[in-house]
Amino acid sequence: xxxxxLFDSIGFIRSVFLIAFFILIFLASITYRHIKELDKISDxxxxxxxxxxxxxxxxxxxxxxxTGHRGYVITNDSTYLEPFINARKNVNLTFQxxxxxxxxxxxxxxxxxxxxxxxxxxxxYFKNNFANKDEFNTDFKNGKMVMDSLRSEIEIMLSTENxxxxxxxxxxxxxNSNTPLIVFSTFLISILILGLGxxxxxxxxxxxxxxxxxxxxxDESSKQSEILGKYGSWLLNIEDKSxxxxxxxxxxxxxxxxSFQANLENLLNFIxxxxxxxxxxxxxxxxxxxxxxxxxxxILKKDTLEIRHFRTTAKIFxxxxxxxxxxxxxxxxTEDYNKTQLIELRNKxxxxxxxxxxxxxxxxxxxxxxxxxxxxxFISRIEDREKEQLSETAKSYxxxxxxxxxRMRILIDDLLQYSRTNRSEKRFEEVDLNxxxxxxxxxxxxxxxxxxxxxxxxxxxxxxxxxxxxxxxFINIISNSLKYSKTDEAAVVDINSKKVKAYKVPKLKDDSxxxxxxxxxxxxxxxxxxxxxxxxxxxFNRLHGKKEYPGTGVGLxxxxxxxxxxxxxxxxxxxxxxxxxFEIYLPI
Amino acid sequence: xxxFLKTDSHFLIKKILKEKLDVFNIxxxxxxxxxxxxxxxxxxxxxxxxxxxxxxxxxEIIENQKNIIVxxxxxxxxEMIANDQIPSVKSSVYLAEKLNHSxxxxxxxxxxxxxxxIENFIILQKIEYVKKLITHHNLTLTxxxxxxxxxxxxxxxxxxxxxxxxxxxxxxxILKKRSEINNQNIN
Amino acid sequence: MQKDxxxxxxxxDDEDDRLFFTDAFEELKINTVVNTxxxxxxxxxxLNAPGTVLPNIIFLDLNMPLKSGIECLKEIKANPKFKDxxxxxYSTSSSEEDIENTFVLGANIYIKKPSHFGKLKEVLSEVVxxxxxxxxxxxxxxxxxxxx
Numbered sequence: 001x002x003x004x005x006l007f008d009s010i011g012f013i014r015s016v017f018l019i020a021f022f023i024l025i026f027l028a029s030i031t032y033r034h035i036k037e038l039d040k041i042s043d044x045x046x047x048x049x050x051x052x053x054x055x056x057x058x059x060x061x062x063x064x065x066x067t068g069h070r071g072y073v074i075t076n077d078s079t080y081l082e083p084f085i086n087a088r089k090n091v092n093l094t095f096q097x098x099x100x101x102x103x104x105x106x107x108x109x110x111x112x113x114x115x116x117x118x119x120x121x122x123x124x125y126f127k128n129n130f131a132n133k134d135e136f137n138t139d140f141k142n143g144k145m146v147m148d149s150l151r152s153e154i155e156i157m158l159s160t161e162n163x164x165x166x167x168x169x170x171x172x173x174x175x176n177s178n179t180p181l182i183v184f185s186t187f188l189i190s191i192l193i194l195g196l197g198x199x200x201x202x203x204x205x206x207x208x209x210x211x212x213x214x215x216x217x218x219d220e221s222s223k224q225s226e227i228l229g230k231y232g233s234w235l236l237n238i239e240d241k242s243x244x245x246x247x248x249x250x251x252x253x254x255x256x257x258x259s260f261q262a263n264l265e266n267l268l269n270f271i272x273x274x275x276x277x278x279x280x281x282x283x284x285x286x287x288x289x290x291x292x293x294x295x296x297x298x299i300l301k302k303d304t305l306e307i308r309h310f311r312t313t314a315k316i317f318x319x320x321x322x323x324x325x326x327x328x329x330x331x332x333x334t335e336d337y338n339k340t341q342l343i344e345l346r347n348k349x350x351x352x353x354x355x356x357x358x359x360x361x362x363x364x365x366x367x368x369x370x371x372x373x374x375x376x377x378f379i380s381r382i383e384d385r386e387k388e389q390l391s392e393t394a395k396s397y398x399x400x401x402x403x404x405x406x407r408m409r410i411l412i413d414d415l416l417q418y419s420r421t422n423r424s425e426k427r428f429e430e431v432d433l434n435x436x437x438x439x440x441x442x443x444x445x446x447x448x449x450x451x452x453x454x455x456x457x458x459x460x461x462x463x464x465x466x467x468x469x470x471x472x473x474f475i476n477i478i479s480n481s482l483k484y485s486k487t488d489e490a491a492v493v494d495i496n497s498k499k500v501k502a503y504k505v506p507k508l509k510d511d512s513x514x515x516x517x518x519x520x521x522x523x524x525x526x527x528x529x530x531x532x533x534x535x536x537x538x539x540f541n542r543l544h545g546k547k548e549y550p551g552t553g554v555g556l557x558x559x560x561x562x563x564x565x566x567x568x569x570x571x572x573x574x575x576x577x578x579x580x581x582f583e584i585y586l587p588i
Numbered sequence: 589x590x591x592f593l594k595t596d597s598h599f600l601i602k603k604i605l606k607e608k609l610d611v612f613n614i615x616x617x618x619x620x621x622x623x624x625x626x627x628x629x630x631x632x633x634x635x636x637x638x639x640x641x642x643x644x645x646x647x648e649i650i651e652n653q654k655n656i657i658v659x660x661x662x663x664x665x666x667e668m669i670a671n672d673q674i675p676s677v678k679s680s681v682y683l684a685e686k687l688n689h690s691x692x693x694x695x696x697x698x699x700x701x702x703x704x705x706i707e708n709f710i711i712l713q714k715i716e717y718v719k720k721l722i723t724h725h726n727l728t729l730t731x732x733x734x735x736x737x738x739x740x741x742x743x744x745x746x747x748x749x750x751x752x753x754x755x756x757x758x759x760x761x762i763l764k765k766r767s768e769i770n771n772q773n774i775n
Numbered sequence: 776m777q778k779d780x781x782x783x784x785x786x787x788d789d790e791d792d793r794l795f796f797t798d799a800f801e802e803l804k805i806n807t808v809v810n811t812x813x814x815x816x817x818x819x820x821x822l823n824a825p826g827t828v829l830p831n832i833i834f835l836d837l838n839m840p841l842k843s844g845i846e847c848l849k850e851i852k853a854n855p856k857f858k859d860x861x862x863x864x865y866s867t868s869s870s871e872e873d874i875e876n877t878f879v880l881g882a883n884i885y886i887k888k889p890s891h892f893g894k895l896k897e898v899l900s901e902v903v904x905x906x907x908x909x910x911x912x913x914x915x916x917x918x919x920x921x922x923x
Contacts, residue, residue: 366867369867373867374791380892416869435745445746703900703903703907709908719915719918720915753885758875761875762875769879769880
């Protein structure tokens with residue numbers, strides 16, 4: 001459980017760092033792009049400035065040439081021509097540098113070409129010798145016109161440059177104001193993410209430490225429990241077939257911990273020769289079946305040289321690194337084994353004893369019948385023919401003999417019936433309880449009419465059972481009610497059945513949803529003290545004297561036996577002089 | 589002196605019977621040495637004569653008038669049950685009317701010859717009929733009780749048990765098992 | 776009427792029981808001829824002897840030395856020659872299993888030996904008369920099951 005959580009947080013940390021990494025790359029690229037942009041913008045600003053300066057320079061050179069020329073024309077002093085000549089040179093230089101600056105811009109180049117043509121034209125009006133004043137005047141006038149258009153052309157160019165400058169300036173300012181914000185905020189985010197990652201790492205580390213402590217405790221306790229529970233664990237690397245035994249595994253074999261090389265060959269030396277085959281066979285197929293089936297075998301303990309019974313099972317386990325290991329447990333079950341052997345033996349003895357007892361019971365009661373029947377038959381013959389010839393004393397003795405033999409007959413019959421409820425084959429079939437009641441009533445018809453009894457039964461259910469045993473059960477319970485009925489009141493027995501769930505009847509002590517058929521017999525007879533409710537089901541147990549109510553105390557014991565044969569329960573409720581109620585629960 | 593004889597008693601009996609019966613001029617068939625079928629009705633006088641003649645030779649007429657009446661009673665009862673004609677009147681009245689004798693006479697006669705009473709015989713026949721219905725027609729007890737005019741299944745069941753000592757369901761089970769065993773033996 | 780007697784054979788190893796049985800029939804005054812054998816082997820020898828007139832009813836004790844009643848029952852039922860004989864089990868046992876088992880094996884009557892002589896007479900009388908019904912009224916002997 002904690003393992004997967006740990007791996008999850010590793011994934012989390014990995015993604016945190018991945019996100020932070022990408023954010024930083026993003027940040028770097030944005031910064032780089034911004035710097036690049038700024039570079040470009042400042043380059044073009046410089047460019048614009050250069051163009052404006054050059055253009056201003058150009059005008060001033062032309063003006064110098066004009067002034068020089070004018071001076072020369074007025075004075076005819078050739079020293080005035082020097083600035084004119086220089087101007088021409090400077091103008092060319094300026095053009096060259098301008099041309100360099102605006103190489104890439106065709107619109108500006110055309111403008112420049114036009115300016116150059118105008119400059120050229122202007123210079124063409126600078127003449128050293130004028131033929132006449134008219135020519136001078138015309139030239140002068142033309143020169144001024146050219147100069148004007150030149151000025152306007154330059155003005156246009158300057159103004160576009162200026163406009164460009166202002167927009168670029170604005171962009172520059174804008175960029176300069178946004179960049180730090182973006183960079184800073186992204187930076188903050190990445191710090192935050194990293195912080196989160198850090199916190200998680202710390203938390204995981206703490207978890208790891210506590211888990212490590214727990215693991216150590218667990219390791220210790222498992223070592224202890226291995227000793228107490230007499231088992232050892234081991235690890236088998238499927239690839240290189242190397243074993244790793246826990247300390248207790250060695251101890252179980254009667255060796256000091258880690259005192260020999262843990263492998264299959266060395267292990268086989270301990271195993272009982274008869275069981276070696278089972279052992280090796282089990283290890284042969286471990287890779288295909290991915291497990292070691294539960295095997296039982298014996299080993300010879302090295303130190304005490306006693307034979308112990310071991311049990312081993314194992315499972316293949318593939319860890320996160322993909323290593324295929326088999327984790328196994330070996331247990332010393334000698335004590336359990338011996339106990340089970342003993343229990344089995346005792347059980348066998350018990351079953352045998354029980355069987356013998358039942359057999360004895362059956363044979364005794366069955367074989368006792370034979371002589372008793374003869375005694376009774378002879379008694380009946382004497383009674384029919386010779387009784388009148390007996391003396392009075394003999395007659396009364398004879399009657400005593402008759403009574404005693406009758407009582408013995410009842411005892412033997414009941415006992416036989418009791419033993420038979422155990423012996424008979426338990427053939428379950430669907431039994432209609434209505435039919436069972438009818439048969440019981442016809443069986444008891446004499447008794448019922450004698451007592452003027454009323455047997456009421458609602459429509460009863462069917463149940464899985466042994467027909468004749470259920471009949472016996474009903475007969476016994478009804479006849480019990482008839483026997484203990486009041487003398488001054490007609491006996492009434494109410495029988496009904498209904499289905500109930502086990503958990504709804506607490507006295508069944510069964511919390512399952514298993515269904516039972518609850519059959520209730522309620523009479524209006526003498527009843528009994530509730531404290532005897534359990535006692536009445538015991539064999540030979542009687543609540544009344546033999547004289548008042550003849551009986552053997554077997555009838556209800558038979559009922560209990562029959563109900564138990566059907567895996568059911570029987571309960572009795574009674575109240576003196578108000579009647580008895582028998583509840584029977586039979587599983588459906 | 590001693591003589592050793594060999595006789596064919598069969599031949600002898602036949603010869604004697606023929607000689608004695610031919611005197612009466614009645615058509616008859618000798619089915620067996622112990623069974624004669626007369627092909628015409630004979631009056632009581634002739635019957636007595638035949639009886640005396642045969643008696644002289646050690647023959648005794650087994651089948652007599654009483655037996656004939658008893659047989660008739662039985663037949664009437666069997667027919668009555670088999671035809672589902674359980675009469676609404678008492679069976680005693682029914683029998684007296686059918687056979688033209690008082691029920692007291694019939695009853696005494698019946699008991700004398702069969703060692704049992706007419707009532708018992710009726711119950712026995714009814715139960716036998718129930719058995720037949722159970723085994724051959726696979727009827728349920730409820731259906732049978734209805735068919736034979738029993739007041740309830742319980743009544744039928746208890747009468748069955750009282751007559752045979754076993755319950756109808758046990759009867760059914762026993763016959764089923766028997767036929768299973770027989771089938772096994774055949775296979 | 777003298778010749779309307781019923782032939783009865785009892786197989787029982789107990790001398791007293793044989794005595795009760797024959798005495799009962801004597802007192803009953805039904806036209807019966809009762810003969811007794813002492814065990815299962817004797818019974819089968821008697822039945823298989825060439826001159827024997829077969830009985831109408833055989834009363835079989837279950838618990839007999841040499842050959843038990845059950846074995847006799849099986850042998851009798853396996854032989855078609857004996858198919859008309861009614862078999863009455865006559866035993867001390869009242870075990871439901873014994874009873875049903877003998878019925879399944881083909882017995883017609885099961886009598887638990889009564890412990891009163893008067894009762895014995897009643898039972899035997901009823902068996903014989905009922906058997907008489909089966910013979911004289913043409914009833915299906917396969918359906919003849921009686922438990923007393």
